[in-house]
Amino acid sequence: MAPSDLFATFMDAVPLTGSAFRAYLRRRFRDYHLDLTLEMMQVLHYLWGHDGVSQQEIARAANRDKATMTAMLDNLVRRDLVERRADLHDRRTNRVVLTPKGQALEQQVKPLVAEMFGVAGQGVAPDQLRTCLDVLTKITKNLTPPEK
Template identity: 40%
Template sequence: MSPSNRDNAVAFLKQMTKVTSALKGFMRQKFKENNINITFEMLQVLRYLWEKESVNQQEIANAIIKDKASLTYLIDNLVGRNLVQRTEDSQDRRNKIITLTPAGKELAAMIQPWVEEMYDLVAKSGTLEELETGLQLFKNIHQNLQKKG
C-alpha cells in the first residue's frame, strides 16, 4: 500500500472515530437537557427492543455487537431504571427474555424524534451518491477486517 493511501486510511479512521463520538455526544446532550439517566450504550439496547419488543439476551448482544458480560451490565442498569424486565425463557431456563416495561415504551416516544433528528443531520451531510459510496466503503472495510480476524 502506498504511503499516501495509508495516510488517508489513518485520517479516515480518525475522522470515523470523531463522527462516532459526535453521534454519542448529540444523544448525551439530549438526555442531559431532558434529565434522562441513560447512556448511549443503554440506548442501543432500548432501540433494538423498540423494534423487536421481546427478545433473548444473546440476540441483543449479536445485534448491538456487545459481549455477554457488557450486555448483562447494561441490562442490569436498564432493569434498575425500570425500563426493561428479564424473564426466563419457557423453552430454556438458561435463556433470559428481555422485554420493555411500560416506562421503556414511554421513553421510546420521547427519544425517537431525537434519533430521527440525528439521522436527518447525517443525511444532510452528503448527496445520496456520497452516502451510498460511504456505506459501500464501510462494508468493504468491515469485510476486509472480518477476513483477517
C-alpha cells in the same frame, strides 16, 4: 497525500464521528432529563422492534460481549425500562421485555435520534452516504477472516 496517509485519516475520522454522535445525544438526553447512554438507547431501539428476545440476541445485534450486555441490562432493569423473564421453554435463557416505562420512552427518544440524523446529514447527499457505507462495508469484509 499518500494513499496510506489518506486511509489512516479516514479511519481516524470514524471514531471521531461516533464520538460526535454520542456527545450530541448525550446533550439532547440531558436537555430532556433522560438518564440514558447511547449504548442503552441502542439496546432499547432494538427492543422496540424485537421485544422479548433473548439476552444473547440483543448482544449479537448490539455487537457487545455477554459481560457488557449483562451490565447494561442490569442498568436498564434498575431504571425500570426492561425486565428479564425466564424463557418458558428453556429456563437457562432470559427473555428481555420492555416495561411500560421502556415502551413509553420510545416516543421521547426516536424524535431526538431523527433530529440528530437531520443535523448530521446537512449537506450530505444520499449517494455520499451510500458510498461511505460501501467503503466501510468493504473495509470490514477485508479485515474479517473468512469463516471456516
